[in-house]
Amino acid sequence: MPDTHPAPAAPHESPTPESAIGLHAEPGHLIRRAHQLAVATFHDTHGRQITPVQYALLRALQEEPGLDQVTLAQRVALDTSTTADIATRLEGKGWIVRELLARRQRSLRLTPEGEAMLSDMLPRVAPMYQQLLQPLSPAEQAEFLxxxxxxxxxSNAPTDPETEGKPAY
Incomplete structure (x- = not known):
């Protein structure tokens, strides 16, 4: 009597090293998870009235008052339209003022309310980052950073000849 059973499937080839990497070893996944942890720690520390990106813009303006929106966008590594949207929100909260400059640029400065917001936040920043990095030894923290x-x-290496040699923020 002839065998009516199908032939067994060929055994699967062993995975290549590239396909053997599990999700929890993939750099993109780990970077996303690290970002989630950093944002959650930020919100646990500072609440939800300000986002980490808004904080970055305020800190950049604190360090360099009067930056134009394009330069501010470069300093915090955002595109100019996103920076403009966030600046509009910060202005609406009363934390910055935007002054129109020549050629449709805007100069941004912290208001007294924006300065007060940062003054309130800054004492909690170092402890927040210590908490975030706490699972690592001091040497590991330094190496991680x-x-x-x-x-x-x-990753932000300049490719534009006009920005060549300038720091990539």
Whole structure:
């Protein structure tokens, strides 16, 4: 009697090293999870009336008052339209003022309310980051931050001749 059973399927080939990487070893996934942890820690510390990106814009303006929106966008590594949208929201909250400059640019400055917001937040910033990095030893923390700075700097390497040689924020 002939065998009516189908032939067994060929065994699967062993995975290549590239396909063997599990989700929890993929850099993109780990970076996203790290971002989620950082944002959650930020909101646990400062509440939800300000976002980490809004905070970054306020800090950049605190360090360099009067920046135009295009330069501010470069400093915090955002596109100009997103920066303009966030600046409009910050102005609506009363934390910055935007002054029209020549050629439709805008100069941005913190208001007294924006300064007060940052003054209230800043004492909690260092403890927040200590909490975030607490699972790492002091040496690991320093190495982690060094590698993050290197990763971000290399990923933001300027390709525009006008920005060549300038720091990539």
């Amino acid at each position: 060094r590698l993050l700075r290197k990763f971000v700097q290399l």
